[in-house]
Amino acid sequence: MTAPYPASLFIHPTALKQMNRMPHGLRVKCDKAIAHFERDRSHPGLQFKQLKSSPHYSIRIDQDYRGILQRTKGETFLLIAVSARQSVYDNLPEDVATDVNRVTGEFEVIPLDDVEKVAAAEPRADAAIAGTQVPPPLFDGFTDKELVDLGVAPVLMPSVREIRTETGLFRLVDVIPQHSANVLIELATGTSIDDVYEKITAPRVTTDVDVTDIDSAVERTIGTAVRSDDPAVKAMLEGDFEAWRLFLHPSQRALVESDHRGPVKVSGGPGTGKTVVALHRAARLARAAEPDDRILLTSYSANLAADLEDKLRGILPRELAGRVEVANVDKITRRIAFAGLRPAPQIAxxxxxxxxxxxxxxxxxxxxxxxxxxxxxxxxxxxxxxxxxxxxxxxxxxxxxxxxxxxxxxxxxxxxxxxxxxxxxxEGQWTFEQVQLRAALSEEMRRMMEPARYQHVIVDEAQDLTAAHWRLLRALVEPGANDLFAVGDPHQRIFAQPVTLSSLGINVKGRSRRLEISYRSTRQILATATSVMAGSTVDDLDGGIDDLTRYRAIVSGTDPRFVATDSTDTELDAIVAQIKEWDHVDRTAIAVCAPYTHQAKRLAAQLSAAGIPTERLGKTPPTEPDAIHVATMARLKGLEYRCIVICGVNADQFPRGFATELADADPTAYQAAMQRERALLFVAATRARDALTFVWHGEPTEFLRSRLREGQRYRASRKGHPSSATGSRMDSPGDVCHGEP
Ligand SMILES: Nc1ncnc2c1ncn2[C@@H]1O[C@H](COP(=O)(O)OP(=O)(O)OP(=O)(O)O)[C@@H](O)[C@H]1O
Incomplete structure (x- = not known):
């Protein structure tokens, strides 16, 4: 028996994207072949060999597919593509192009076949049916030189010129090198060439790129490629793949990888990837940490912390996961406040x-x-x-x-x-405010004698933490490099009062950053949610003003629906009808929410009685494999669904009573409470990715009025317009449907 030849394998990002599009069975075979290769590349089943007329190597995936490898140094290889066997003769298959990017200096792999297929599926001006209009090419406003100078691969140019629709663009960015994808998305969402250069290109510029020096380019690429044993790759090969695990936007990556001399605050609208950044940062710090270092990753509620823990496991090797404690901030608060108190006090x-x-x-x-x-x-x-x-x-x-x-x-x-x-x-009771105060003060006392419990603290949903929470967190972490990293969206504040971090010993001056691209909701959903916040001024957690207008959604979809009913019974009928219309959607990707707990309880029972499997969301992650989720609006914080019904948004129920009853007691306290109610509707609406429906009975909440008025104006302006005669009842923003959708 001959000795095995172990080898290391990295996976090129293009090959990863390609594997992500493969059927599950083929991905499993890739996983097995990769594992065999790393153990022993001479394993006969792999048929490892160098292609005759090229420096590349091939391995057998199954009888129809081969993996194409680029050797780097020694026994380190880079998997660059998986191709059909018949196209892998002596040379690199013709449908795969490789090149050195003249901006980044990285070794790029371009699946020409896939790219051309995307371009060919776009509407063509010369094939347009008479009387129909073909949209203009999306990148008409830019010359080839401008695109190439920003780092778009020149070989992509003919296909890029054919892209006319958003669908085409999103199909294209799924298959092309990441840097080209990032540039094209920014340009298509309206960012100027100069800004794209500054944000996307400049941070990636490598000086003295020699486009003929393949070895150096491959070396650089190894730095950004993933190892085959990366947990994120495993997750993808096993079928549980979310693009963010591997493909961060450059602005996100910069936040994950940068080092700072003190606390950092990252703000960003809904769905801009704040949680994704917090997770990757925790993973990155865990990788770099000393074995005894402790990292705290915290969020507002218990279900969000559970979700974070689950996701962290998907990107961090198990042996490092123990360095990161994931817990919701109130769990830590209670633990510290109640240390030594037996029995633990009751909360009123x-x-x-x-x-x-x-x-x-x-x-x-x-x-x-x-x-x-x-x-x-x-x-x-x-x-x-x-x-x-x-x-x-x-x-x-x-x-x-x-x-x-x-x-x-x-x-x-x-x-x-x-x-x-x-x-x-x-009565032996405490309020939660007392618990928080005690926790902060006792930790500050403890710190006078002892070192801090954590080397790094990362906070998600930072907007909802109170002053006492911040004082506690400040005391929990050793001041210094990369100590505190907080991500949040002040527009989504639904529990706490605004705070100014600098007044709580957390100085983020010069270390405030923003994320601006929203990956979750469609433009239409984001616009509706933004209209809910119209006219409100929101702080930026540090004495300034946050601004919603700078957030851009990258996907377009259909307008949210507004369904007016006249009683709780007809409201229920409308909700059932809407859910049935979504019967093509996985049930766990649908949520129904209402302002009050008792409404959510009743709804869950009523929907179950109507034959729709439901699960009520609580503090722990849901367990039912095939049930829609029913919850209060607040419980949806931080989560996301493909389709959402927000019901019970009638004027007499929302804003909720405890906010409106402040109107006489203190008008300003009332305004603050109303702001939190607005934010609650904003949060609920921005949990929806593809479809959003509002249902109410009687008069709609005042927070929807501006959107509904806009719909009326839109309809008025379309009167007499030829297409308005054939348009569906739901085709204008803010169009109200009466009864069932
Ligand atoms: N770079 C990326 N590539 C692809 N998808 C991404 C990327 N970054 C984030 N996403 C996706 O966008 C969605 C929103 O991400 P995330 O939950 O981190 O946003 P957020 O800013 O924390 O949202 P919110 O504040 O509304 O709760 C998720 O589905 C995530 O998978």
Whole structure:
């Protein structure tokens, strides 16, 4: 028996994309052949050999397919393509082109056949049916030289010129080298040549590229290729592939790989890949960490943390996963606040807190302050500033509150608050604000004597963390390089009050970044969601203003639907009809949500009774393999679905009662609560990828009005337009359908 010849195999990004499009059975065969090759490339079943007239090698995948390899140095190879056996004779198959990119200096592989097929499927001006219009080519406004200077592979040029539709563009970017894809997406979404150069091309420029020096180009490419044992490759070969695991946008990659001397804040609209960046950054830091280093990856809620943990396992080898603790921020908060307290205190729920306040107000004969005011003041003024003593409260700013509080009023409120806390204590209860405060203060105390528990902390959904959370996180991580990395979207803030990170000891000056391309929702869904936020001003977590207009969606689709009904019964009929219309969609990719918990509960039962399998979303990840998800709007935070019904958005239910009841108590607190309600609808709407339907009975919520008015204007402007006679009832933005969709 001869000794085995072990070898290392890297997979070229183009080959990865190609494998991702293969049928599952063939991918499994590729996986097996790769594993054999790495163990022993001389294994007879592989038929490993050099092609006669080329420097390339081939291995057998099955009787019909061969893998094409490029040797780099020693026993390291790069898999560049999987081709049909009959096309692999003595040379590289004719349908595969290789080239050195003159901007990046990388070795590129171009599947010419696939690229030409995409171009051929585009509508052609010379084949247009009389009377129909063929859209102009998408890249007509750019010369070949401009595209090539930005780094688009010259061999792609004839096909790029044929692309006229978004579908064609997205099919093209799926098969071409990543740098060319990134440039074309940016240009097609309206970014100027100069900006594309700055954002996409300049960071990838390699000086002194010699396009004839294949060896150096292959060496460079090995740096960006993935190893065959990468967990993300395994996930893809096993069929659970999401493009982000392997193909980050350059702006995302820069955030993952850069080193910083202190905390970093990344903002970005819905679906811009903030979570993806947080995950990859955690994985990257784990790879670079010392064995004893601890990394915390945290998010707002338990189900989001569970989802993060699951995804992290998909990109990080198991032996490194132990370096990263994934937990929701309140779990950590409780753990620290309750350390040594046995039994752990009980948390008072909203109703219990209201009852305690009512008792306190009644006992004091209080007539000026009511329960909503007292709760709001406690949560958003006292707790938000971590005020612990009366003298601090007396001089504290009441940011955003119109109602002025005299010294005497403040003193009275403090007395009431003291009585409220006493009641809680007597009942053995805490509010969550108290738990957070205790956790932050005790960790800050501990840090005076001991080193920090973590070397790196990465935060997702940063917009919903409170001041106390931030103080806790600051104390949990050793100050220094790459200490804190927070991603969030202030427009999606639905729980906390705005904070200013610098006032909490987290200085992100010069280290604030943005992500702008939205990968999730269609343009139409994003536009509708954005209209919900119309007229509101939103902070950027650090004293500035965040701006929604800079986010761009890359896919186009159909307009959201608006379905008006006249009762809860007809509303249910409309929801059932909508779900049935989506019967081609995997059930777990559909969600139905409503403002209140009791509505979500009732809906789940009613839909099940109507023969639609459902699962209610809770704190743990869903388990049913074939059920649509039913949840409150808030529970959908951070998740994504192909199709969503948002129901119960009638004016008398949404915004929810506890927000509207603040109107009399404090107009500014009311505005802040209304802003959170708007954001809740924005969050729910932006969970949808392809299709979104709003259903209500009676009058629609005021937050949809601007969109519905726009629909009326659109219809008015189309009156008399030839196509309006044949258009469906649902073909204009904001078109309202009555009854079933
Ligand atoms: N580079 C990428 N290539 C392909 N898909 C991507 C890329 N980056 C992100 N995505 C996809 O976009 C979607 C949104 O990503 P992600 O959840 O990270 O966004 P987010 O900014 O955290 O969203 P949100 O704030 O709305 O919860 C996901 O389906 C993800 O797979």
């Amino acid at each position: 729920d909203t109703q219990q807190q209201r009852d305690h306040w009512q008792t306190v107000l009644d006992a004091a004969g209080e007539t000026e302050f009511d329960v909503p005011f007292c709760i709001d003041e406690w949560q958003h003024v006292v707790s938000a500033q971590m005020i612990n003593a009366q003298h601090e409260y007396e001089s504290a700013p009441r940011i955003g509150r119109i109602r002025r509080m005299s010294r005497a009023q403040r003193a009275r409120y403090w007395q009431l608050l003291t009585a409220f806390k006493k009641r809680l204590q007597d």
